[in-house]
Amino acid sequence: MFIDFHTHFYPENLAERAISLCKSLGVNPISNGTRDGLLAELDRAGIDYAVGLPLANKPENVTGINQWALEQHGGRIFMLGTVFPEMEKPGEHVHWLYENGFRGIKLHPEYQQFSYDDVALEPLWRTMIEHDMFLVTHAGGDIGFPPPYHSDPESLAAFHRRWPELTLILAHFGSWGMWDDVEKHLIGLPVYLDTSFLDGFVPDDKVVQMMRSHGIDRILFGSDSPWRDQKKDVDFINRLPLSPEEKNKIFWDNARRLLSID
């Protein structure tokens, strides 16, 4: 079984805009950015389930996006929710998400312009811990934003140390483009790393070495579809010299545990 822990799709009326925005940044989307587009890609790649990661670009959109996410949840799609960290009382939205069966939220410190060391956000992290909600965060460089980045390995490691009870899932293998610092600050910490946007940026033998040093139990298969080709990313994990048991953990078992799938 396969779960892709990092996918995006958009309401029909917004998908076209999201797709053309990313094309303008030089990314070639694999689908039209809709739910149906994602489902077709899942079939093509032989993936059973996808985790959909929504994102709120401003506080006033949070309620609507989470409502839409709730409607999208089901079948082969597990949706996460989102908040805008610097909105009024983000914890109330975390509570609503919890009450509606969400297991986690997605945040993007560049897109949402916040810092993990901002003391004003402490109530948000506390509320997430109280509700046992995990956090998926963008990590490292992002082609849509110029450096410096808020989500560098050292900042993320410090955040984890301040909030060790918060289950943290770092996209892009801990911090896109900052691989040496990932090794220095994050490898071996009890945080999850997804594999999105990794193929072609770190040599295969290095990837395997980092995965094993970190602990295969905390690696999640993620593609970042539609910005990356899920089929190619499945092939990427499959070509790594890992055992079938290790691959099964990455493709399925680690995610299954986080999502409580029987």
Ligand SMILES: [Zn+2]
């Ligand atoms: Zn993404």
